[in-house]
Amino acid sequence: MSNIGSYEKRRENFNWDIAKEVLGWKEGEILNIGAMCSDRICAQGKGDKKALIWQGFGGKQKTYTFNDLRVLSNGFAKFLQDLGVEPGEKVCLFMDKIPELYVSFLGVLKMGAVAQPLFSAFGDESLEVRLLSADTKVIFTTRKHVKKVRKIQDRLPALEKIVVVEGNPAKLRDEEIYFSMEDFRVEDFTTFESDAGTPSVLHYTSGTTGQPKGAQHGHGSVWGQALTTSWVLDLKEDDIYWCTADPGWVTGTSYGIIGPWSLGVTQCVLDSGFTSAAWYQFIQDNRVTVWYSAPTAIRSLMRDGEALVRQYDLSSLRHLASVGEPLNAEAVIWSEKVYGLAFLDTFWQTETGSMMITNFPGMKIKPGSMGKPFPGIVAGILDLKTNEPVTEPGTVGLIAFRPGWPSMFREYVKQPDIYRSKFVGAADDAMPAELRLDESLWYVSGDRASFDKDGYYWFVGRDDDVINTGGHLVGPFEIESALVEHEAIAEAAAIGKPDEVNMEVVKVFVTLNPGFEPSDDLELNIMNFIRKRLSPLAMPQEIEYSEKLPKTRSGKILRRYLKALEWGEEVGDLSTLEDD
Numbered sequence: 256m257s258n259i260g261s262y263e264k265r266r267e268n269f270n271w272d273i274a275k276e277v278l279g280w281k282e283g284e285i286l287n288i289g290a291m292c293s294d295r296i297c298a299q300g301k302g303d304k305k306a307l308i309w310q311g312f313g314g315k316q317k318t319y320t321f322n323d324l325r326v327l328s329n330g331f332a333k334f335l336q337d338l339g340v341e342p343g344e345k346v347c348l349f350m351d352k353i354p355e356l357y358v359s360f361l362g363v364l365k366m367g368a369v370a371q372p373l374f375s376a377f378g379d380e381s382l383e384v385r386l387l388s389a390d391t392k393v394i395f396t397t398r399k400h401v402k403k404v405r406k407i408q409d410r411l412p413a414l415e416k417i418v419v420v421e422g423n424p425a426k427l428r429d430e431e432i433y434f435s436m437e438d439f440r441v442e443d444f445t446t447f448e449s450d451a452g453t454p455s456v457l458h459y460t461s462g463t464t465g466q467p468k469g470a471q472h473g474h475g476s477v478w479g480q481a482l483t484t485s486w487v488l489d490l491k492e493d494d495i496y497w498c499t500a501d502p503g504w505v506t507g508t509s510y511g512i513i514g515p516w517s518l519g520v521t522q523c524v525l526d527s528g529f530t531s532a533a534w535y536q537f538i539q540d541n542r543v544t545v546w547y548s549a550p551t552a553i554r555s556l557m558r559d560g561e562a563l564v565r566q567y568d569l570s571s572l573r574h575l576a577s578v579g580e581p582l583n584a585e586a587v588i589w590s591e592k593v594y595g596l597a598f599l600d601t602f603w604q605t606e607t608g609s610m611m612i613t614n615f616p617g618m619k620i621k622p623g624s625m626g627k628p629f630p631g632i633v634a635g636i637l638d639l640k641t642n643e644p645v646t647e648p649g650t651v652g653l654i655a656f657r658p659g660w661p662s663m664f665r666e667y668v669k670q671p672d673i674y675r676s677k678f679v680g681a682a683d684d685a686m687p688a689e690l691r692l693d694e695s696l697w698y699v700s701g702d703r704a705s706f707d708k709d710g711y712y713w714f715v716g717r718d719d720d721v722i723n724t725g726g727h728l729v730g731p732f733e734i735e736s737a738l739v740e741h742e743a744i745a746e747a748a749a750i751g752k753p754d755e756v757n758m759e760v761v762k763v764f765v766t767l768n769p770g771f772e773p774s775d776d777l778e779l780n781i782m783n784f785i786r787k788r789l790s791p792l793a794m795p796q797e798i799e800y801s802e803k804l805p806k807t808r809s810g811k812i813l814r815r816y817l818k819a820l821e822w823g824e825e826v827g828d829l830s831t832l833e834d835d
C-alpha cells in the first residue's frame with residue numbers, strides 16, 4: 256500500500272480506512288494499541304522478529320522480539336490487574352528510555368488503563384502538577400527517579416502505588432513495590448476490549464497561561480499514527496528505524512512506539528546523552544535506515560561538521576524526517592549535502608496526535624517549508640482577526656484543521672472550557688466530542704503560518720508566549736510561578752530568547768525582595784532552583800534583574816513587550832498590548 260503514487264493521487268483517493276489495510280487489521284478485531292503493537296504482530300507470524308534494539312550508557316545492549324514484547328507487556332498488564340487498577344485509571348510512566356518504559360506502555364494499554372508518560376528529567380514540581388491533575392493512581396519509576404516521587408507523594412491523594420522497575424530492590428521503602436519485568440513473562444492475557452474512543456495515552460502540554468493541560472488521546476489514534484508512519488516515515492518491513500524522541504513527549508509515543516510497532520517494524524533506542532559521534536556510531540552499528548529527529552539535534556550535528564560525518568559509514572540511511580520546531584532551509588540543504596538525504600519536515604502537536612503537515616517521498620520538497628497537509632487532513636489559515644479562512648497565498652494567519660482526524664485529542668483533562676476554546680466556528684453545544692469532519696468547525700493550532708500558491712505551508716511563529724526550546728514547549732507561567740516561590744524573588748516574567756542551536760532558550764526578568772541583591776551566587780541559585788523543581792529545559796539561561804516589570808493597567812506583566820525588546824522587534828502600540 257506504501258508508495259502508491261503522487262501526493263495529489265493519494266489526496267484524491269483518500270479514506271482513513273486505508274490505514275486498516277496498511278495495518279492488515281480486519282473489522283471485528285480488537286482495537287487496542289497495546290495488543291496491536293505486540294499480539295497482532297505475533298499472530299502475523301512475526302513473533303521472532305526483532306522489535307527493539309536498545310542501547311544504554313556504556314554501550315550496554317538488549318534486544319527484544321515482538322514475542323518478548325507480547326509476553327512482557329502481558330506481565331505488566333496482569334500485574335496492574337492484580338494491583339486492582341481498573342480500566343480508565345491513569346498509570347504514570349516516569350523513567351529514562353529503558354526497555355521497561357516501552358513495554359509497560361503496551362501493558363498499561365492492554366489492560367485498559369491510561370498511559371501517562373512523563374519526561375524523566377522533570378523535577379518534583381513538574382511531576383506533582385501533572386500527577387495531581389490526572390488523579391494518577393500508579394506510578395512506574397526507577398531507583399534513580401523515585402526520590403522525586405517520595406518528595407511529593409503526600410500531596411497526591413489519588414496516588415496509591417509506587418512501583419520501582421529497575422535498580423536495587425533492597426533500598427526501597429516498605430510501601431514501595433518492586434517489579435522485575437524480566438521475571439514476569441505471562442503467556443496469556445485477555446486484552447481489554449477498547450474501541451476508538453477509549454482513552455489511551457495522556458500527554459501534558461504547556462500553554463501560555465495556567466498549568467499544563469492534559470491532552471487525552473484514544474485508541475483510534477493508531478489509524479492516523481500508522482498511516483503517517485507508513486507514508487511519511489516510509490517505514491517498510493525490513494527497515495531499522497530510529498526515532499530520537501523521548502516517550503515523555505508525544506513524538507516518542509506516537510512515532511517512537513505506536514507507529515513503528517503497529518506496523519511490525521524493528522526500531523532502535525539510544526538511552527544515553529547526546530554527542531554527534533555517539534549518534535553516528537549508533538547509526539553505523541545498527542544499520543539504521545530511517546531516522547526521525549528534530550531541528551535542534553540537526554543543528555548540533557551541523558555544528559560538529561562534515562569531517563565527523565565522513566568518519567562513519569552511514570550508507571544504511573535512506574530516509575530522514577524532522578519535527579518539533581522550524582527546520583531551517585540551511586539544515587535541509589546541509590543534510591542533503593553531507594548525508595545525501597534531505598531531512599523532511601513534519602508539523603504537528605501533542606493535541607493532533609499525528610502528523611498534520613508533511614513532506615514525504617515522492618513530493619517535491621521546498622527547503623524551509625513544512626510541506627502540505629497530509630492526505631485526509633483539511634488545513635487552512637485563518638485570518639488573525641476574523642478567524643475566517645484566508646484565500647490569498649502569502650497571507651499570514653493561524654494554522655487550523657477541520658476536526659475529525661483519527662488521532663485528534665479528545666479532551667483536556669478536567670478543562671472542558673479550554674478544550675472548547677481551541678475550536679472556532681462552533682456553537683458551544685457543537686463542540687467535537689464526537690470525532691467527525693465538521694464543515695463549520697476549525698481546530699486552531701496556536702501557530703502562525705502562510706501557504707504559497709502551490710499549497711505549501713510556511714511556518715511563521717507561535718501565536719502565544721509559549722517557549723519552544725530544542726523542540727520542547729515550556730510554559731512561561733510554570734516558570735514564573737516557580738520563580739516567585741524563591742525567597743529572593745518578588746515578581747517574574749519568562750520569555751524565549753533567540754538561540755542558534757535551540758531556537759529559543761529561557762530568559763527571565765525578576766524583581767527582588769527587599770534585602771536581596773543581584774550576585775553570581777544568587778543567579779546560580781535561581782537557575783538550580785528551577786532546574787530541580789521543573790526541568791533542565793525550563794532552567795533560565797539568563798536572568799535580568801530589574802527595579803520594576805512593565806505591566807498592563809490591570810497589573811498583568813507584559814511578557815510580549817519584554818519579548819519584543821529582546822528580539823529587537825517593533826514594540827508597537829503599547830496601548831494594544833495593555834488590552835491583552
Ligand code: WT7
Pocket residue numbers: 460505506577578579580581582600601602603604605606625700701702714717723726727728
Ligand atoms: C508545537 C507543538 C508533535 C511534535 C512535537 C512537539 C512547534 C512542531 C514544527 C515544525 C515549526 C513546529 C509548533 C507546535 N512545531 N513542529 N515542523 N515547524 N514548528 O509537540 O510539544 O505539542 O509542540 O511545536 O509551535 O505548535 P508539542
